[in-house]
Amino acid sequence: MNFDFSDEQKQMRDEARKFLAEKCxxxxxxxxxxxxxxxxxxxxxxxxxxxxxxxxxxxxxxGAGAGHLELCVIAEEMGRALAPVPFSSxxxxxAEALMIAGSDAQKQKWLPVIASGDAIGTLxxxxxxxxxxxxxxxxxAVAGTLNGVKKPVPDGAIADFAIVAxxxxxSGRDSxxxxxxxxxxxxxxxxxxxxxxxxxxxxxxxxxxNCKAEPLGAAGEGWGILTQVLDRAAVLLAFEQVxxxxxxxxxxxxxxxxxxxxxRPIGSFQAVKHLLADMYVSATLARSNCYxxxxxxxxxxxxxxxxxxxxRISATQAFQHCSKNNIQVHGGMGFTWxxxxxxxxxxxxxxxxxxxxxxxxxxxxxxxxRKRNAA
Amino acid sequence: MNFDDTPxxxxxxxxxxxWIGANAPKQYEEELRKSSxxxxxxxxxxxxxxxxxxxxxxxxxxxxxxxxxxxxxxxGSSPIERVIWQQEEGxxxxxxxxxxxxxxxxxxxxxxxxxEEQKRKYLPPLAAGENVxxxxxxxxxxxxxxxxxxxxxxxxxDDWIINGQKIWTSGAHYSDYGILLTRTxxxxxxHKGLTMFFLDMKSPxxxxxxxKQASGQSDFNEVYFTDVVIPDSQRLGAVNDxxxxxxxxxxxxxxxxxxxxxTGFPELFEFCSSLMLEDGPAIDDRGVRSKLAxxxxxxxxxxxxxxxxxxxxxxxxxxxxxxxxxKLVAGSMIQDVAMYALDxxxxxxxxxxxxxxxxxxxxxxxxxxxxxxxxxxxxxxxMRNIIAERVLGLPGDIRVDKDVPFNKxxxxxxx
Ligand SMILES: Cc1cc2nc3c(=O)[nH]c(=O)nc-3n(C[C@H](O)[C@H](O)[C@H](O)COP(=O)(O)OP(=O)(O)OC[C@H]3O[C@@H](n4cnc5c(N)ncnc54)[C@H](O)[C@@H]3O)c2cc1C
Numbered sequence: 001m002n003f004d005f006s007d008e009q010k011q012m013r014d015e016a017r018k019f020l021a022e023k024c025x026x027x028x029x030x031x032x033x034x035x036x037x038x039x040x041x042x043x044x045x046x047x048x049x050x051x052x053x054x055x056x057x058x059x060x061x062x063g064a065g066a067g068h069l070e071l072c073v074i075a076e077e078m079g080r081a082l083a084p085v086p087f088s089s090x091x092x093x094x095a096e097a098l099m100i101a102g103s104d105a106q107k108q109k110w111l112p113v114i115a116s117g118d119a120i121g122t123l124x125x126x127x128x129x130x131x132x133x134x135x136x137x138x139x140x141a142v143a144g145t146l147n148g149v150k151k152p153v154p155d156g157a158i159a160d161f162a163i164v165a166x167x168x169x170x171s172g173r174d175s176x177x178x179x180x181x182x183x184x185x186x187x188x189x190x191x192x193x194x195x196x197x198x199x200x201x202x203x204x205x206x207x208x209x210n211c212k213a214e215p216l217g218a219a220g221e222g223w224g225i226l227t228q229v230l231d232r233a234a235v236l237l238a239f240e241q242v243x244x245x246x247x248x249x250x251x252x253x254x255x256x257x258x259x260x261x262x263x264r265p266i267g268s269f270q271a272v273k274h275l276l277a278d279m280y281v282s283a284t285l286a287r288s289n290c291y292x293x294x295x296x297x298x299x300x301x302x303x304x305x306x307x308x309x310x311x312r313i314s315a316t317q318a319f320q321h322c323s324k325n326n327i328q329v330h331g332g333m334g335f336t337w338x339x340x341x342x343x344x345x346x347x348x349x350x351x352x353x354x355x356x357x358x359x360x361x362x363x364x365x366x367x368x369x370r371k372r373n374a375a
Numbered sequence: 376m377n378f379d380d381t382p383x384x385x386x387x388x389x390x391x392x393x394w395i396g397a398n399a400p401k402q403y404e405e406e407l408r409k410s411s412x413x414x415x416x417x418x419x420x421x422x423x424x425x426x427x428x429x430x431x432x433x434x435x436x437x438x439x440x441x442x443x444x445x446x447x448x449x450x451g452s453s454p455i456e457r458v459i460w461q462q463e464e465g466x467x468x469x470x471x472x473x474x475x476x477x478x479x480x481x482x483x484x485x486x487x488x489x490x491e492e493q494k495r496k497y498l499p500p501l502a503a504g505e506n507v508x509x510x511x512x513x514x515x516x517x518x519x520x521x522x523x524x525x526x527x528x529x530x531x532x533d534d535w536i537i538n539g540q541k542i543w544t545s546g547a548h549y550s551d552y553g554i555l556l557t558r559t560x561x562x563x564x565x566h567k568g569l570t571m572f573f574l575d576m577k578s579p580x581x582x583x584x585x586x587k588q589a590s591g592q593s594d595f596n597e598v599y600f601t602d603v604v605i606p607d608s609q610r611l612g613a614v615n616d617x618x619x620x621x622x623x624x625x626x627x628x629x630x631x632x633x634x635x636x637x638t639g640f641p642e643l644f645e646f647c648s649s650l651m652l653e654d655g656p657a658i659d660d661r662g663v664r665s666k667l668a669x670x671x672x673x674x675x676x677x678x679x680x681x682x683x684x685x686x687x688x689x690x691x692x693x694x695x696x697x698x699x700x701x702k703l704v705a706g707s708m709i710q711d712v713a714m715y716a717l718d719x720x721x722x723x724x725x726x727x728x729x730x731x732x733x734x735x736x737x738x739x740x741x742x743x744x745x746x747x748x749x750x751x752x753x754x755x756x757x758m759r760n761i762i763a764e765r766v767l768g769l770p771g772d773i774r775v776d777k778d779v780p781f782n783k784x785x786x787x788x789x790x
Contacts, residue, residue, distance in 0.1 A: 001377070001685055001689055002376065002689065003376060003685070003686040004683060004686045005376060006376070257768075264773070268773065272769075273764070273769050274760075276769065277758075277763045277766075277767070280700075281704060284700060285677065285680065285700075285704070288677075288683055291682075291683065292675065295376050295377070313671075359665065361668070362668035363664060365668045366668055369671065
């Protein structure tokens with residue numbers, strides 16, 4: 001058994017960590033968080049030059065053609081550094097959707113510019129409250145023309161194109177949903193930035209008014225494609241969450257060793273030690289679930305939907321747990337804007353909701369487990 | 376990244392599978408498969424005899440204590456082969472419960488500290504399940520704080536005279552031998568005056584009194600020592616170096632990973648899949664699903680954590696303190712799972728008789744056994760200390776008794 005990343009993959013992780021430590025210090029995250037820039041353009045360019053944006057994109061489409069295990073290790077580092085760039089929307093959502101369902105022409109047009117850092121993509125799925133479901137999609141597509149509103153759309157305000165989930169039928173079945181690709185720079189879409197709990201990654205409202213759009217994938221197959229995209233993105237985002245959990249744990253541990261109270265390091269108080277031990281436990285369980293997700297993703301195993309849901313739930317819980325208790329360990333300092341703790345807390349709670357909330361993934365997990373048990 | 380065996384591993388697995396297929400006591404397979412934490416595994420037969428017979432059969436064919444050297448009754452296998460064996464042995468491995476302490480802790484301690492002749496004499500019958508061993512560490516005054524023990528050993532000629540009391544000793548009532556930690560010098564700091572021995576449990580002056588547990592069963596005991604004579608040749612390690620010897624024992628406890636710890640989750644999932652609530656099947660209920668999902672990811676997290684540990688073994692790395700999380704997580708999980716399974720049954724959840732209770736009272740038995748899981752082999756709190764100190768590098772607890780002679784340490788919390 002070799003249930004671990006290879007030495008080359010670990011080397012890539014080290015490389016990414018080093019790169020991000022240098023190019024994406026907390027100061028860079030703050031620049032976006034404080035609203036001085038919509039995202040870190042320098043970092044985005046750097047990531048493209050490192051080949052990280054196209055790491056899982058085939059060489060034929062301008063990528064590195066490495067694979068999804070490699071993307072997982074990069075994702076972990078992006079999460080650890082809280083990289084304030086549209087990585088998840090462009091790479092996990094838009095690029096994956098294109099690779100699953102895009103025509104050759106669509107792939108030729110968009111994948112190379114994703115890999116080179118020249119195009120930002122996103123997925124426009126949600127329409128207000130609620131979790132992913134065919135019935136929640138009201139935006140209509142008639143003869144390739146979209147009308148309706150999407151929000152929140154991750155990185156929607158800076159995206160060059162969006163994959164849009166639209167209603168093309170009224171049968172009440174999943175086959176009512178189709179996907180479209182919209183060039184957001186071509187007009188027909190009004191874009192508004194929305195305030196959100198983690199301004200280091202933006203959210204937007206997209207208003208489609210008689211907007212021309214080209215189909216992505218066959219008509220009526222949108223929901224099937226979407227669930228595949230969501231499963232793949234769930235694994236990748238879970239790696240970001242694990243990276244964030246680990247960093248939050250590390251910050252808490254380091255502070256506990258440095259801060260003195262009652263004449264000794266607070267890390268010698270058992271209540272604090274046990275808090276940190278429990279953070280380690282949740283981060284470790286999440287990491288192990290993520291590895292299983294990575295295996296399923298990279299081998300396109302039939303277990304992927306179940307593995308993705310498990311990774312997603314476990315990593316969401318771990319990041320929330322570690323980031324909130326990191327603040328607790330830091331005491332009053334942890335509640336200041338000046339300390340970085342809140343950036344992890346914000347990211348943890350925003351990420352928890354970006355692909356549908358925990359309850360959506362809980363339902364999905366139980367459904368998949370039932371199916372497997374019945375088989 | 377893959378779950379595949381190497382060619383050598385695959386060959387070993389095939390050999391093990393074939394042998395188990397041809398030799399395992401199949402008549403008990405069904406019962407063993409169904410049994411879970413807290414339930415006596417076999418009805419109407421003497422479990423000890425069945426277990427001993429299976430162990431002997433394995434030993435005769437060279438499948439006992441796989442990682443031990445051949446000359447001491449083992450097979451000289453790699454750690455990964457041991458894991459493969461456990462996977463293939465499956466439910467029949469549950470028969471080895473009463474040998475865990477002997478094979479996992481006493482044997483390795485003997486191997487590290489006993490003389491060559493003694494090893495050849497005592498280890499093969501231990502491996503073959505002919506002799507059962509127990510671990511005589513805990514005392515009323517020394518559980519988590521093992522070094523607080525008071526059982527005295529005094530030198531008299533070539534012998535040692537033992538007086539005192541042990542407690543919580545699993546299996547002492549059917550054990551043939553035990554390893555025993557004693558105090559040999561009460562005038563020095565507590566860790567510095569301990570000495571380890573092994574002894575014949577049938578020695579004159581050894582009295583074993585089973586304790587009725589909270590679960591209603593009696594797996595552990597009090598053991599009294601009155602002028603018990605142990606020859607100096609049965610000392611393990613140097614005089615007053617018993618603390619270091621015991622650390623070897625405790626470290627070996629953690630090495631016995633592989634088979635995976637029970638979480639109660641598969642049982643709960645199955646139960647919820649068939650249970651009907653007022654509004655329909657339990658598994659269709661939003662609240663039930665949420666609880667199940669939370670436990671599902673804990674169970675799978677543990678499973679894949681152990682796969683990562685096995686992969687490390689497969690590469691030749693040793694498991695470290697990070698493996699403490701299995702017992703820590705599973706212990707409270709199984710307790711919560713059992714409580715929830717009872718809760719779902721409403722008023723009837725209180726019934727524990729196999730005829731009246733759902734799933735033959737499995738969850739009730741789990742509930743009553745679980746508190747012990749969180750205490751034995753180191754409590755939850757001690758496990759958290761281990762993670763905090765050895766994995767995360769946080770400072771050790773402040774020990775006010777560290778440099779105090781043992782006989783000057785207070786013995787009661789409240790005056
Ligand atoms: C089913 C079972 C089987 C057992 N089998 C054996 C056996 O075969 N051989 C043997 O030698 N022993 C055996 N034991 C004993 C077991 O190892 C001890 O019970 C255990 O280590 C706890 O010690 P204690 O019972 O003295 O509790 P205590 O040490 O008195 O603990 C009481 C409480 O205080 C907490 N506590 C104590 N010290 C600390 C600390 N430093 N930090 C934080 N909290 C602390 C504990 O976590 C616990 O909650 C068995 C126990 C059980 C339940």
